[in-house]
Amino acid sequence: MAVPAALTIVPIGMLFILSGLIVNLVQAFFYVLVRPLSKNTYRKINKVVAELLWLELIWLVDWWAGVKVELYMDSQTFEMMGKEHALLICNHRSDVDWLVGWVIAQRAGCLGSALAIMKKEAKFLPVIGWSMWFSDYVFLDRRWAKDEITLKSGFERLSDFPMPFWLALFVEGTRFTQAKLQAAQEYAASRGLPLPRNVLIPRTKGFVSAVTHMRSHVPAIYDCTVAAPSNQKPPTLLRIIRRQPAIVKLQIKRHSMQELPETPDGIAQWCKDVFVTKDAFLERYYAKDLFGTEQRQDIGRPIKSLLVVSFWSCLLVYGVVEFFLWSALLTSWEGIVVVVAALVLVTLVMQILIQSSEAERSNPTEALQQDPARERLLQK
Numbered sequence: 001m002a003v004p005a006a007l008t009i010v011p012i013g014m015l016f017i018l019s020g021l022i023v024n025l026v027q028a029f030f031y032v033l034v035r036p037l038s039k040n041t042y043r044k045i046n047k048v049v050a051e052l053l054w055l056e057l058i059w060l061v062d063w064w065a066g067v068k069v070e071l072y073m074d075s076q077t078f079e080m081m082g083k084e085h086a087l088l089i090c091n092h093r094s095d096v097d098w099l100v101g102w103v104i105a106q107r108a109g110c111l112g113s114a115l116a117i118m119k120k121e122a123k124f125l126p127v128i129g130w131s132m133w134f135s136d137y138v139f140l141d142r143r144w145a146k147d148e149i150t151l152k153s154g155f156e157r158l159s160d161f162p163m164p165f166w167l168a169l170f171v172e173g174t175r176f177t178q179a180k181l182q183a184a185q186e187y188a189a190s191r192g193l194p195l196p197r198n199v200l201i202p203r204t205k206g207f208v209s210a211v212t213h214m215r216s217h218v219p220a221i222y223d224c225t226v227a228a229p230s231n232q233k234p235p236t237l238l239r240i241i242r243r244q245p246a247i248v249k250l251q252i253k254r255h256s257m258q259e260l261p262e263t264p265d266g267i268a269q270w271c272k273d274v275f276v277t278k279d280a281f282l283e284r285y286y287a288k289d290l291f292g293t294e295q296r297q298d299i300g301r302p303i304k305s306l307l308v309v310s311f312w313s314c315l316l317v318y319g320v321v322e323f324f325l326w327s328a329l330l331t332s333w334e335g336i337v338v339v340v341a342a343l344v345l346v347t348l349v350m351q352i353l354i355q356s357s358e359a360e361r362s363n364p365t366e367a368l369q370q371d372p373a374r375e376r377l378l379q380k
Contacts, residue, residue, distance in 0.1 A: 009242050010343060013350035016056055019312040020127030023053040027134040028188050040162040043136070047112030047163065052308060053127070057099060058106050059305035066245040067235060069103050073295040077222075077254040082108030085161070085217065087210055087257075088168040089271070090224035091199045091278055092175045095236045097226050100248050101168055107299045113165040115158075117151070119208060125351050125356055136161075144205060151206060155213035162244045166222070169210060171202040171271060198282035202275045204268035215257050223253040226280050230286055236280050237357045249291050251281075 020344075026049050033040035061067045071078075081104075090097060098116065105114035113134075122137040123129045138154035141149045158165065174180060176199070184200045187193075193201070211221075227249050228234050235246040260270050285291050329335035 002086050002231040008243070010347060011344040012060075012241060014343075015309070015312060015316060016053075017127055017346055017349055018316050019056065020053050020131065024127060024134070027131060032132055040160065043162055046135055047333070049112075050104075050131055051112040052312075053131055054102055054111050055106070055305040056312065058103055059309045060240050061099060061103055063302045063306050065240040065243050067240060068245070069100055069299065070247065070249045070291075071104060071252070071256075071297045071299050072250065072292055073252040073297060074294060075297070077252065078297045080220075080254070081252075081264050082110045082164055082331055083345055084164055084219055085158075085214075086164075086220045086222045086254075087214060087218055088166050088222045088224055089171050089207065089274070090168065090226060091275070091282075092170040092172050093226050094228060094234045094239065095175065096247070096248075097170070097175075098168070099237070099240075100226060100250060101166075101224070104250065104252075104299070105166055106305070107302070110164050110166060110330075112161050113161070114168070115217075116167055116168040117154075117170075117210075120253045122356070125353060128353060138167075140206075147206070148209065151209045152213055155210060158214070159217050165220075166212075167210070169206060171204065171207050171275075172200040173203045174200065176200060194276050194279070196275075196279050198286070199275050199279045202271050204271045207271045208264045208267045211257065211260055212264070214259075219257055221255045221257060221260070223255060223278075223282055225251045227282055227285055227291070237354050241354075249285075251292050251294055252330050253294075 027046060030042055030045050030049070034045060061069070086099065090101070094100075102111060102114060105111045115135065115137050116132075117138045117140060118132070120141055123133045123137070123139050136154075136157065138151065140150060158167065180200055181196065184196050188195050188201060229247055229249075232246055233239065233244075234243075235248060239246070261267055281292060324330060327335070329339060
């Protein structure tokens with residue numbers, strides 16, 4: 001049974017925001033004192049520190065809402081996950097695809113080194129965005145003249161990363177909605193391209209740049225396809241907080257980076273072909289309920305996230321109780337007003353974080369409005 005959001009957002013928000021601010025402060029401390037001396041030592045420390053925050057979100061999926069992530073891939077690739085650098089490309093089907101990726105990264109042992117290419121607004125999100133900034137995420141302006149330089153710098157920065165990392169790139173550039181699909185179909189029809197039904201048309205400039213600059217030190221591309229059963233509501237962060245269970249299916253196929261063509265046009269076409277195949281795969285799944293032929297892997301439900309949340313809960317409850325006893329904050333009307341204001345602030349911050357993950361909040365034709373020729377849908 002779903003728990004009313006109002007009864008869960010405040011305590012979960014208090015836990016996440018207070019622990020997150022502690023994590024941010026620790027990250028800032030090591031960023032200032034350790035990173036100038038040894039970037040790789042800082043990265044190893046930051047991996048552990050960042051996981052103390054990310055594991056709280058894994059706990060929401062695994063232990064709070066009971067969302068089941070079904071992973072389909074061959075056994076050889078499953079054994080290699082977390083042991084090599086990889087570039088991940090995925091369709092952007094739901095509001096929590098990134099969280100599903102984190103679940104798999106946690107199982108593979110590289111949650112703290114799971115990175116992504118994101119729009120620059122994300123780094124200003126309280127707690128979570130700040131932690132991403134400390135963790136070598138790459139943030140884009142969505143203006144190619146500037147992003148080309150940013151991407152090249154970001155890829156070069158990862159060339160000496162001291163542990164296996166995953167770099168996620170949602171090449172569709174935005175989350176899937178019916179309005180965005182209609183815009184993509186209109187564009188495809190006008191250009192004589194295959195008509196998409198379950199994916200958007202990939203924007204290939206970022207992918208071409210990634211392959212070009214990372215081919216020498218990243219051995220693999222993980223081609224991910226995510227879907228949820230059509231007979232359930234798509235998972236969202238708010239539904240997870242409300243303890244509404246869901247099933248998410250994920251297929252991963254490994255491609256050697258050396259398999260890809262050498263030329264930019266060839267790399268771009270490879271990406272487009274992958275999404276045509278992905279579209280047909282999803283069409284077959286929704287029509288026949290067949291999610292490919294790959295073996296379903298047992299990813300379990302590790303207890304680590306539960307232990308981390310228990311640790312934070314005990315630490316923060318003790319700290320808050322001691323603070324109130326020391327400050328006598330609840331013994332005056334002024335103090336009560338301060339406490340109420342703090343709870344309202346927590347609720348507002350959580351609302352910002354939840355809304356930032358919602359696809360419907362974005363403009364369905366955003367990718368078309370900035371370019372009359374509609375090249376934002378298909379960057380060659």
